[in-house]
Amino acid sequence: MCDDQGVHTSPPPAPERLPLRRPPSGQRIAGVCLGLAAHLDIDVRHVRLGMIVAALAGGLGFVLYAFLWITVPRGDPWYEGAYHAGSARAAPPLAAPHTPSGPNMAAHPVFATPWWSRIPLRDLAVGAMLVTTAVLLVADRLGAQLQWTLVLSVIVVVIGLVLAWGQLNESQRGTFAATVGGRSPSSLMRVTGGIALVVLGVILILSQEQGPQMLVPALVSAVAVLVGAGLVLAPWWLRLARQLTEERASNARAKERADIAAHLHDSVLQTLALIQRSADQPGEITRLARNQERELRQWLYQETPKEGTSTQEAARDIIATVENDMTAALGGQHPVTIDLVVVGDTPPDPTTHAVLQALAEASKNAVRHGKPPVSVYLEITDTAIDASVTDRGPGFRLDDVPNDRFGVRESIIGRIERRGGIARYRSLAAGGTELRLTVPRTLGATHSPASAQSEKS
Amino acid sequence: MTTPIRIAIIDDHAMFRAGVRASLPDTLHVIGEAGDVDTAVQILHDTPPDVVLLDVHMPGGGGGGGAEVLTRCADLHNRVKFLALSVSDAAEDVVAVIRAGARGYVTKNINPTELSDAVARVHDGDAVFSPRLAGFVLDAFGTATTDLATADDELDRLSAREQEVMRLIARGYAYKEVASELFISVKTVESHVSAVLRKLQLSSRHELTRWAAARRLL
Structure with missing residues (x-):
């Protein structure tokens, strides 16, 4: 790099x-x-x-x-x-009076371009045209019998050539994406028009000697020759075009590979180094690995919705934060993994915000007091948000929690009930605790602004 | 389980194959290993095992990975059961192999006991769903009550019971817990999950196709 x-x-x-x-x-x-x-x-x-x-x-x-x-x-x-x-x-x-054979010339960007692009075609064409015009004028002045129809025909041919070759020149320059490769309709029209003009001019020149009755056969034979040449050259041209496409694709691939290499270097190797340094902290290793996985996945699939448009994304973010915070809180000795499943999606609103905050709080509790695996489930439908936090701990009864403990009552149950929802803790038969919350969504929209305010605090 | 289940491990990481082989209990007997699509198709046809542990991402063949192995072994599907293994729970990795015929999938960080349970379950003809896959199913088939199937044989919809089972699995319940929660037997839970798997594989439901297409799975 x-x-x-x-x-x-x-x-x-x-x-x-x-x-x-x-x-x-x-x-x-x-x-x-x-x-x-x-x-x-x-x-x-x-x-x-x-x-x-x-x-x-x-x-x-x-x-x-x-x-x-x-x-x-x-x-x-x-x-x-x-x-x-x-x-x-x-x-x-460009017209520097160096010989291209100088020792340091090849490295110079000007001389690294192919030799034919250094020929001043334009200047040559202009010069030739001016000289020809001058010669014609002088000849006319000197009394030579110029056939002006012939001159006009030649001019038509020259204009046709300029049209067609101008196209080539532009694609070499490659300034505009649309003209690169010569696929744009205007470039096609230029080539077609150029060819038509050249054919017309050539026929005009040839039909000088013969009368106009020869014009039609000449036209037919010219077109026939062109079509024949086109048929013969078509495969070659197609192959060229295909090679060009392939080359472009491989260039794109190489660029992508370089991007990936840069990313691997920047983030994955960093994470691996960090993991080696925290070999004595299993929790920290899990945290680093999970963060790296999230980042890599996000980067590879590039499916990250815009900030503030997806509750799924917000849920992933908030659960990732909980994992990171809890790993730090537990001293990095215990792996903290929270399995998150989200069904449905919606743009975040105060209701989803409240539910996510409650879920974050509940999953912190589950990690602290329960046993893994901790599962968080969030289902968003048009009418309601249904969520649960499940752990495999010894179980938990709200009545056992002293009233002065604010966490569960206020930041989970209170928060949900202010949104018109229900939050209930219960113990599972097979061991473990489950918090279930259900919040109606229609209610969230018509919620009084006062409690919406209190939610943000 | 008197006769051991014969399994094949198809994964391009030799280290992972060795790790799985070492961690498996005696009830599972590894009879074949392969590291790419073509070798896998060949060894599976030469000596068909009972269950195949199939990695989702693999080199070789037409570049289709695990899903390609499944389609090229379509003639074995009534004898050989496939259990997909993926490095993670991502929809991108998994739904393609499920649609191609895998009976379930587990993540590679699964512990050995769970893995052999999953293998046994797949061997018995049942499906293995992780919470994330259950979430995908709910997402793809829809959770609204209008989406419920009236008859169980409708491919494009889940029955009310199937939806309940999927929801509990998505919440992180084990099959046993789902059974006790719904007051049904584990066998019934398994048959519901199998039915959902069949619908997931066969459904041409518009939402499912669109959902998969949006994630570039089809």
């Missing part, structure tokens, strides 16, 4: 300007205007208006928009501004 990430936790200085990114949501076309607005910290409507005006004025807006679309990476400017400003600033520039 190395946890040295938490060392450099000085908060990164707030960036004076958000990074230029195309946000993943809220955009009209590709998020260029939205990202620009966030970067320049001005109203997005102004940016859009300016862009439209520029587009109408001789197409400058179109070029600018396309340029930014290609060059600005997708990302959430607010998120990255808040969390990655510090690290982004500290990172060395």
